[in-house]
């Protein structure tokens with residue numbers, strides 16, 4: 001098991017619950033109707049590929065190395081799909097809630113703090129790249 005709390009919690013979530021992606025989307029759409037409307041026609045394969053990138057990004061410690069990818073991803077999502085900043089926040093909240101539920105009694109304050117810090121940083125990196133100030 002990894003020493004990194006984000007990676008370890010993802011490993012535990014998969015060990016306990018298997019593929020958590022459907023649960024993440026279920027929580028995401030329950031929490032954000034705008035995102036549900038935007039993604040309703042996006043098939044499972046593409047939804048899966050999108051979450052693969054989200055899992056990869058939350059495991060990154062230094063977002064300086066992701067500068068080019070984040071520029072492209074945020075611009076593409078904003079321009080092509082009209083994704084709004086609050087939709088990222090809902091997505092990360094749904095992910096954290098899913099991990100928390102998958103860990104059950106194994107979830108603790110250290111995991112909660114690590115996830116808050118990592119998702120806040122990633123969200124900051126994303127929101128500051130939007131073309132309109134938010």
Ligand code: HEM
Pocket residue numbers: 034035036038039042046049050051053054057073077081083084087088091
């Ligand atoms: C860090 C967060 C995100 C990452 C890394 C990400 C990544 C991706 C990737 C890689 C794809 C393309 C998948 C493929 O076709 O191979 C995709 C598609 C898409 N994403 Fe995201 N995404 C993120 C957040 C969001 C959010 C918050 C929304 C809002 C609802 C969203 C909406 C969409 C939509 C509508 C598509 C289009 C699929 C299509 O019609 O082809 N994404 N995303």
